[in-house]
Amino acid sequence: MYKIFKAKVIDNLPLNKKNYLLTIEPLDPISEPSPGQFYMVGTGNSFDPLLKRPFSYFRKTAQAIQFLYTVKGKGTAQMKALKPGDGMQVIGPLGTGYPKPPKGYIPLLIAGGIGIASLFSLAECFTKKPSLIYGSRCKDDLLILNELEKLGSELITCTDDCSFGREGMVTDVLTNFLDSPSSKGTSYMIYACGPKPMLAAISQIALDKHIKGYVSLEENMACGFGACLGCSVKTGKGYKRVCKEGPVFPIEDIVW
Amino acid sequence: MKGLYCPLAHSRPDIHRDSEVNSVFDSIQIRSRTIQSLTTTDYSMDLSVNIGKLKLKNPVMTASGTFGYGEEYADFVDLNLLGGIVVKGISLKPMEGNPAPRICETPCGMLNAIGLQNVGLKTFLRDKLPYLRNFDTKIVVNILGNSVQEYVRLAKTLVDTGVDGIELNVSCPNVKKGGMTFGIDPRSLAKLITAVKRTVSSTVLITKLSPNVSSIPDFSRVAEDAGSDAISLINTIPALSIDTETWKPRLANVTGGLSGPAIKPIALRMVWEASQAVSIPVIGIGGITNALDALEFLLAGASAVQVGTGNFLNPKATIEIISGLAAYLRRKNIQTIGDIIGGMKGTKSGHNPDH
Ligand SMILES: Cc1cc2nc3c(=O)[nH]c(=O)nc-3n(C[C@H](O)[C@H](O)[C@H](O)COP(=O)(O)OP(=O)(O)OC[C@H]3O[C@@H](n4cnc5c(N)ncnc54)[C@H](O)[C@@H]3O)c2cc1C
Ligand SMILES: Cc1cc2nc3c(=O)[nH]c(=O)nc-3n(C[C@H](O)[C@H](O)[C@H](O)COP(=O)(O)O)c2cc1C
Ligand code: FES
Numbered sequence: 001m002y003k004i005f006k007a008k009v010i011d012n013l014p015l016n017k018k019n020y021l022l023t024i025e026p027l028d029p030i031s032e033p034s035p036g037q038f039y040m041v042g043t044g045n046s047f048d049p050l051l052k053r054p055f056s057y058f059r060k061t062a063q064a065i066q067f068l069y070t071v072k073g074k075g076t077a078q079m080k081a082l083k084p085g086d087g088m089q090v091i092g093p094l095g096t097g098y099p100k101p102p103k104g105y106i107p108l109l110i111a112g113g114i115g116i117a118s119l120f121s122l123a124e125c126f127t128k129k130p131s132l133i134y135g136s137r138c139k140d141d142l143l144i145l146n147e148l149e150k151l152g153s154e155l156i157t158c159t160d161d162c163s164f165g166r167e168g169m170v171t172d173v174l175t176n177f178l179d180s181p182s183s184k185g186t187s188y189m190i191y192a193c194g195p196k197p198m199l200a201a202i203s204q205i206a207l208d209k210h211i212k213g214y215v216s217l218e219e220n221m222a223c224g225f226g227a228c229l230g231c232s233v234k235t236g237k238g239y240k241r242v243c244k245e246g247p248v249f250p251i252e253d254i255v256w
Numbered sequence: 257m258k259g260l261y262c263p264l265a266h267s268r269p270d271i272h273r274d275s276e277v278n279s280v281f282d283s284i285q286i287r288s289r290t291i292q293s294l295t296t297t298d299y300s301m302d303l304s305v306n307i308g309k310l311k312l313k314n315p316v317m318t319a320s321g322t323f324g325y326g327e328e329y330a331d332f333v334d335l336n337l338l339g340g341i342v343v344k345g346i347s348l349k350p351m352e353g354n355p356a357p358r359i360c361e362t363p364c365g366m367l368n369a370i371g372l373q374n375v376g377l378k379t380f381l382r383d384k385l386p387y388l389r390n391f392d393t394k395i396v397v398n399i400l401g402n403s404v405q406e407y408v409r410l411a412k413t414l415v416d417t418g419v420d421g422i423e424l425n426v427s428c429p430n431v432k433k434g435g436m437t438f439g440i441d442p443r444s445l446a447k448l449i450t451a452v453k454r455t456v457s458s459t460v461l462i463t464k465l466s467p468n469v470s471s472i473p474d475f476s477r478v479a480e481d482a483g484s485d486a487i488s489l490i491n492t493i494p495a496l497s498i499d500t501e502t503w504k505p506r507l508a509n510v511t512g513g514l515s516g517p518a519i520k521p522i523a524l525r526m527v528w529e530a531s532q533a534v535s536i537p538v539i540g541i542g543g544i545t546n547a548l549d550a551l552e553f554l555l556a557g558a559s560a561v562q563v564g565t566g567n568f569l570n571p572k573a574t575i576e577i578i579s580g581l582a583a584y585l586r587r588k589n590i591q592t593i594g595d596i597i598g599g600m601k602g603t604k605s606g607h608n609p610d611h
Pocket of ligand 1: 038054055056057067068069070071075077117217221247361
């Protein structure tokens with residue numbers, strides 16, 4: 001099994017102006033990822049951009065790996081230009097993914113924006129599909145809704161500008177959800193991925209309500225496999241590497 | 257492809273033939289131009305070099321802070337093939353390092369302000385060194401202290417455990433105390449080297465020079481005169497990057513050290529200057545990503561090289577450089593790598609037969 005492998009692009013599908021779904025076929029034997037893990041993806045052959053970029057896998061099948069990505073800067077602009085047949089170098093699967101909930105706990109998934117990329121594979125792996133709260137800035141940024149509906153999860157969407165689903169932030173929706181009568185007596189295990197301020201707010205709610213859970217963090221990365229210490233974040237147990245001990249951390253460990 | 261969400265599946269082009277794909281990869285691999293696996297003939301080339309008393313099987317080492325404690329690369333590289341491993345800088349007590357973000361990318365380079373996060377001497381000796389000892393390669397420990405006494409204690413303890421070499425980090429731009437102060441003041445540098453050399457005696461002592469000085473030749477001579485067995489350069493170059501949306505620096509530490517291909521020409525000039533100034537071996541560091549980069553440093557006078565940021569771009573960079581060097585020797589019909597060292601032509605003092 002190779003941790004660093006060549007792959008070729010099968011498809012690079014625009015979902016809207018800035019979000020794409022990239023499908024690649026690994027050309028070397030690779031090991032199976034688990035939900036929450038990620039890959040370092042290298043596209044170009046120049047020194048600018050220089051480093052590979054980290055992306056959660058969105059879905060893995062026998063022949064292919066899919067990434068759901070937002071175009072941000074140089075690296076993702078280059079990714080956007082990939083065409084079927086193009087070659088690339090990938091490292092992974094990397095990091096520590098989402099642990100299974102202990103017996104008696106019901107998973108509750110919370111995605112903000114492109115955070116859905118990392119949670120989709122988790123939702124997929126439960127036989128009894130978990131509830132998913134999925135928020136974004138506007139309707140256009142709510143991605144792959146068809147797929148999510150097909151999955152059979154209870155899907156609660158919300159947008160900051162009220163253009164789709166419920167009005168407001170995922171944190172408002174989360175509070176309502178937890179306070180609703182149907183949630184009484186249920187022990188939830190939160191799994192959240194999204195922008196840092198959202199994760200910090202969710203963590204506060206979870207701590208206040210004594211709910212356990214996990215957040216998936218992002219940090220700039222140089223290596224992705226634990227060597228550079230560039231991605232370290234402060235936790236209650238000292239600095240930890242997002243790429244190795246993370247990206248998924250227990251909510252109570254993170255010092256925001 | 258069954259079950260894969262792919263709305264354009266019907267219009268997906270046929271899967272390309274392997275040969276076409278390979279040609280795409282050939283262009284991707286310009287970064288490490290000489291990708292060839294080590295063959296038996298490669299071993300017949302003499303790649304070995306000497307850093308003082310330290311004999312390396314080839315001139316390719318890893319740069320401190322970019323190769324963890326070796327174990328992080330075990331998935332990618334057969335550590336036995338390396339000339340040497342220089343581990344992350346070790347201090348007496350563990351260090352937490354700087355807040356995030358600690359790194360950001362700049363054109364053809366990156367800034368880092370890790371702040372020398374490390375496990376500390378005790379944990380290094382207990383958990384990290386035994387692992388490294390399993391491999392047939394030289395282990396050099398990069399050390400950092402706040403005082404001469406701290407450096408001496410670190411060096412003494414490490415030498416007693418039998419490490420192959422000590423690299424003095426006197427040039428880290430990312431910590432407030434120590435480190436850099438020794439690197440930019442010739443008198444304290446000389447004092448430090450003399451004291452450490454006295455304790456480590458026969459173990460090879462390498463002084464890692466700061467690029468942040470007005471004269472590389474002067475500092476190289478200070479290191480040589482004080483008893484250093486070799487010098488390595490360069491460490492990262494202090495630099496800054498600003499986010500124009502937020503008007504904030506991209507690193508929490510504000511400034512960081514620039515590394516990667518962007519610094520290679522500067523590093524090469526400094527290595528050349530250093531090798532002209534001293535007769536102890538010089539180890540070249542800075543932006544090396546492939547065998548041709550390494551060759552430039554050897555031609556400029558370096559007896560060995562260290563690969564840093566290049567490991568992040570391609571975790572196999574070191575071994576590809578080693579096989580690339582062997583392939584180069586074969587192509588040029590050169591018997592030993594030593595014949596390349598200091599071989600730059602067209603300068604008054606191009607070839608330096610001392611090496
Ligand atoms: C574990 C992990 C998983 C990720 N999964 C996904 C995913 O599935 N889909 C997706 O679209 N994005 C994901 N990201 C974020 C993605 O890596 C960045 O958006 C990408 O690196 C930006 O590269 P760029 O060259 O386009 O932007 P740059 O020009 O490098 O930067 C543009 C902006 O993006 C920010 N940025 C750069 N690198 C990162 C980073 N590593 N994390 C967060 N912000 C960054 C910069 O600070 C800057 O504001 C993930 C990040 C991590 C750490
Ligand atoms: C993430 C990172 C961490 C580093 N940590 C150390 C260190 O602990 N001690 C040290 O002497 N140099 C350290 N360096 C400097 C490198 O060893 C090397 O001198 C420098 O990066 C230039 O080489 P390069 O361009 O090949 O990376 C570090 C560099 C990077 C990028
Ligand atoms: S990205 Fe290098 S240690 Fe995490």
